Amino acid sequence: MVLELHVWGPAFSLPSIDAQCLAAIAYLSLTLPQDAWVLVASSDPSVSPTCELPALKNDSTWVSRFRNIVDYLRQYSNGEWDLDQNLTGLEKADNIAFSAFLESRAQSLLDLSLYVTSQNYYNSTSPSYGAILQWPNQWILPPKIHTAAKDRTEHLGLSSLDLDAIEEQRKREHSAAVAAGHVPKNLIPRPRDTVSSLLGKTSQQNQFKLEALTAELFEPLEEILGDKKYFLHMSEGGPTSLDCLALGYLSLALVPELPHPWLRDAMRNKAPFVTAYTERQRQKIFGIVNVEHALSPNSAKRSSSILPWQVPQRARLATVSSTLYNTLADAIPVWKDIRMHRRIKDEIEENSEIAGIERRMLSIVADTWTKDVWLSVGTVVGGIAALAGYLVWNSSGGEVEYEDGDEDDELQFTLPDQPMQVGDMLAGL
Structure with missing residues (x-):
């Protein structure tokens, strides 16, 4: 059985635009025979039951995420496809610690560089997604990925790298000043900063933060690598899963x-040895990859790459319909919350690591959230119905119908046909 590795497609002369996918590609390239696996640039998380990429498919079995794929290959091959099999106990501990450090620090920097920095995202990252995605994912997935990256890095306080965020903040300040009457509206000058000037200002404002963040990643990696060929081994030891993740x-x-x-x-400035290591390993394992290598039906173009590419299947009508339905459902506030709570409950029930009592408690919490949503919906519907009833009653004049017997009990007033004059009033005294 040939294994299929589904990944996000090529970008920037690399076989994938995603770091975890690149790590999985490197690992399979170093461990599996060339004819034992194929690389599929599906660029669609929905192909996997977990809706995540990278995803390894073996017949009906799907495994997602780099670390899970590494563990599965080790078990599936009885230890034969395991780059970490020769590590000592201390080296295995270092491998786990350094991998966690790398993922926590590097992912934030990649988010800031490729997605939060507006000039990079709109001129490079977004067009790269457009080249590898099929319709309608071309219009649906990039904004989601962009928003998720900004949410992951919001705590770093570097949102000013995002020109959209800067412009929104300036508009809010402009509107607040006008509303408060601090400055007459016609005297408030419109902003004339160009993209270049804004980037220059934000670079100056964020320089110290970026210097600190990049130093936290590259300086320790430079010290770990040193003059070794790999992060944990000299040349005779060979690469490990840490090297794949780092690459x-x-x-x-x-x-x-x-x-x-x-x-x-x-x-380049903070880690020259790491830079040389990355360029060397990239050329050796990935080569130079173009989009045609992954997506072209021409086998000659695919064979020119050192990676075993296989053309992804075209999106079926059912897949497109499901994508459109999920996008529409997630755009409706109430229905979005209900679907989210349902997914949480399903994940709780499928997670075997959660104990029985804890699973029941979490399931009850998810059900309570769903009931709260429905209660809110019922409250809103009831309020709208009451308002509609009041408007209907008010439009009818709000008059009360009296029965025949009640009309005689009403006080009758007769008004004069002509208004009374002051003289007439005095004459009657």
């Missing part, structure tokens, strides 16, 4: 040609 993240920091390459510049 995935560091390649996306070094290789892309971006309009604002602050991350690549920091890597």
